[in-house]
Amino acid sequence: MPTRTITCQTGDVNFEFIADRPVLDFLSTVAERGTSDDEKLQSEQDLADWIKQSGILDTAPPVTKQALEDAKAIREAMFRLVAALINHQTPNPADRALVNAAAEVSPPLLRLDDDGLHRSGDADAVLAVLARDCLDLFDSPDRAALRWCGDANCTRAFIDRSRGQRRRWCGMKGCGDRAKAAAYRRRRRTALGNETAARNTARQPNPVPARH
Numbered sequence: 679m680p681t682r683t684i685t686c687q688t689g690d691v692n693f694e695f696i697a698d699r700p701v702l703d704f705l706s707t708v709a710e711r712g713t714s715d716d717e718k719l720q721s722e723q724d725l726a727d728w729i730k731q732s733g734i735l736d737t738a739p740p741v742t743k744q745a746l747e748d749a750k751a752i753r754e755a756m757f758r759l760v761a762a763l764i765n766h767q768t769p770n771p772a773d774r775a776l777v778n779a780a781a782e783v784s785p786p787l788l789r790l791d792d793d794g795l796h797r798s799g800d801a802d803a804v805l806a807v808l809a810r811d812c813l814d815l816f817d818s819p820d821r822a823a824l825r826w827c828g829d830a831n832c833t834r835a836f837i838d839r840s841r842g843q844r845r846r847w848c849g850m851k852g853c854g855d856r857a858k859a860a861a862y863r864r865r866r867r868t869a870l871g872n873e874t875a876a877r878n879t880a881r882q883p884n885p886v887p888a889r890h
Contacts, residue, residue, distance in 0.1 A: 693718065693731050696849045698837040699820065700732060701811040705757045706848075711833040722746050725801070734804050735786055735797050745801040752780050752805050756812040760835055763815060764824055780809035829853035 695703045707728060709716040719725050725746050726738035755773040762769045783806040786799035815821055823838045827848035834848040847853040 693728055694849065695732065696836065697834065698839060699811055699815070700734065701756055701808045701815070702760070702835050702837070703732065704728070704753060704808050705760060706834045707753065708757075709833070710831045711757075713831050719746065719750060725749055729801070729804050732804075734807050735799055737798075739800045739804075741801055749801065749805060752776060752809065756809065759812060760815065760824070763821065764826060764835060777809045777812055780805045781813055782806075783809075785810070827853050 693703075694706065697703045697706065707718040709718065719728065722741040722743060722745070726741045729735055729741075730738040755770075755776040758773045759769050759777060761767070780802075783802045784799075785806045786797045786803045789796045789798070815824065820837050823843060825836055825838045825845070826832075827834045827836065828846035829848075832848060832853050834853075836845075836848045838845040
């Protein structure tokens with residue numbers, strides 16, 4: 679799956695599709711959990727925009743306030759399941775039950791017309807796709823490549839498909855760029871410290887020979 683970054687213009691919400699699994703991209707609609715807790719699904723329209731941009735449906739379905747609340751509840755349960763998977767912990771039975779129930783709902787309807795394949799459905803159908811993707815991680819080859827981003831504040835999980843599985847950041851834009859900038863600042867501080875020490879050494883007067 680190609681990496682995509684999409685900026686939504688409803689408010690200041692940025693939706694990114696860079697984790698290589700739909701469920702992981704949906705989980706990141708809350709950024710920096712435990713610190714800033716940046717909630718990107720502030721309104722029904724935000725969820726509709728995410729659905730449309732994700733490509734799960736051709737067009738966004740109507741989203742009610744209840745649908746938004748349900749989506750957030752299932753999202754948080756899926757996040758805890760994924761966290762348990764990465765951290766080698768036992769999943770919470772209540773979270774498992776909620777995600778299992780969401781996965782039992784009928785997924786989007788597929789229809790092939792003269793102009794191609796079409797996907798239609800409601801918000802529950804979208805959540806069914808995401809819940810099934812979440813559950814599939816538990817028995818997928820991707821399980822071994824599931825990672826947390828290496829940024830201290832980022833709580834995004836992603837699938838590491840890099841050669842040798844050496845990817846550290848959820849994406850170079852943002853977390854990767856911050857890490858590179860921090861590394862540059864550290865190198866610069868070290869270099870400046872070395873230069874200052876060298877100048878101070880050069881300024882020290884030569885010792886006066888002892889008289890006998």
